[in-house]
Amino acid sequence: xxxxxxxxxxxxxxxxxxxxxxxxxxxxxxxxxxxxxxxxxxxxxxxxxxxxxxxxxxxxxxxxxxxxxxxxxxxxxxxxxxxxxxxxxxxxxxxxxxxxxxxxxxxxxxxxxxxxxxxxxxxxxxxxxxxxxxxxxxxxxxxxxxxxxxxxxxxxxxxxxxxxxxxxxxxxxxxxxxxxxxxxxxxxxxxxxxxxxxxxxxxxxxxxxxxxxxxxxxxxxxxxxxxxxxxxx
Numbered sequence: 001x002x003x004x005x006x007x008x009x010x011x012x013x014x015x016x017x018x019x020x021x022x023x024x025x026x027x028x029x030x031x032x033x034x035x036x037x038x039x040x041x042x043x044x045x046x047x048x049x050x051x052x053x054x055x056x057x058x059x060x061x062x063x064x065x066x067x068x069x070x071x072x073x074x075x076x077x078x079x080x081x082x083x084x085x086x087x088x089x090x091x092x093x094x095x096x097x098x099x100x101x102x103x104x105x106x107x108x109x110x111x112x113x114x115x116x117x118x119x120x121x122x123x124x125x126x127x128x129x130x131x132x133x134x135x136x137x138x139x140x141x142x143x144x145x146x147x148x149x150x151x152x153x154x155x156x157x158x159x160x161x162x163x164x165x166x167x168x169x170x171x172x173x174x175x176x177x178x179x180x181x182x183x184x185x186x187x188x189x190x191x192x193x194x195x196x197x198x199x200x201x202x203x204x205x206x207x208x209x210x211x212x213x214x215x216x217x218x219x220x221x222x223x224x225x226x227x228x229x230x231x232x233x
Contacts, residue, residue, distance in 0.1 A: 012072050015157075018164030019072075023065040029058055053112065060105035063097050064163065070094040071157045075150075095138050098156070103131045115185045122188040129196060130159045151203040158195030165191040 110123035133155035140149035173183035
């Protein structure tokens with residue numbers, strides 16, 4: 001098994017498990033008999049329309065519960081190779097759900113995020129990366145530029161993973177006794193920036209190195225064929 005695949009499998013599994021736990025915890029938002037603690041916190045904020053906020057929250061929760069597992073499936077080499085038609089249709093549905101539901105609902109909710117303006121900007125930044133990367137992912141897929149397509153979709157997955165990673169960091173932050181407000185902001189921004197930088201390092205620098213390596217091999221191969229007595233009758 002290749003080293004990259006060896007690392008990818010446990011990482012994807014961790015994200016899938018984290019997504020499942022978040023979805024399970026989010027079921028409380030659909031309990032009409034009592035308010036979930038998260039909603040009770042928002043009632044203390046100057047939310048102009050609590051009913052609208054609750055409705056947007058439910059849209060966001062349902063969409064996120066679909067989009068993150070869908071992105072994991074879309075990144076699966078098995079699905080890409082063995083079920084290309086399923087991959088295409090799942091990608092289209094995921095793109096529509098992301099651009100028309102997930103990003104707009106997240107942008108609305110970010111206005112009332114815990115931590116004030118720094119948190120609002122963090123959520124908006126993550127949402128903007130998702131939106132741009134998804135649009136570019138669709139464009140590159142239609143152009144059959146699959147290397148670029150994978151790069152953009154990795155950016156979408158990295159930002160979708162922020163929800164899982166930040167929750168894990170928050171647990172560690174609380175256990176370490178970090179100030180809750182500062183810890184919340186740090187646990188939001190670090191995965192947002194770190195995820196974007198990691199994808200660029202993985203797909204940008206490494207891809208550039210691979211292209212240079214392949215180009216160098218091609219140049220050496222052509223040079224050998226042009227040497228006297230080589231590659232010619």
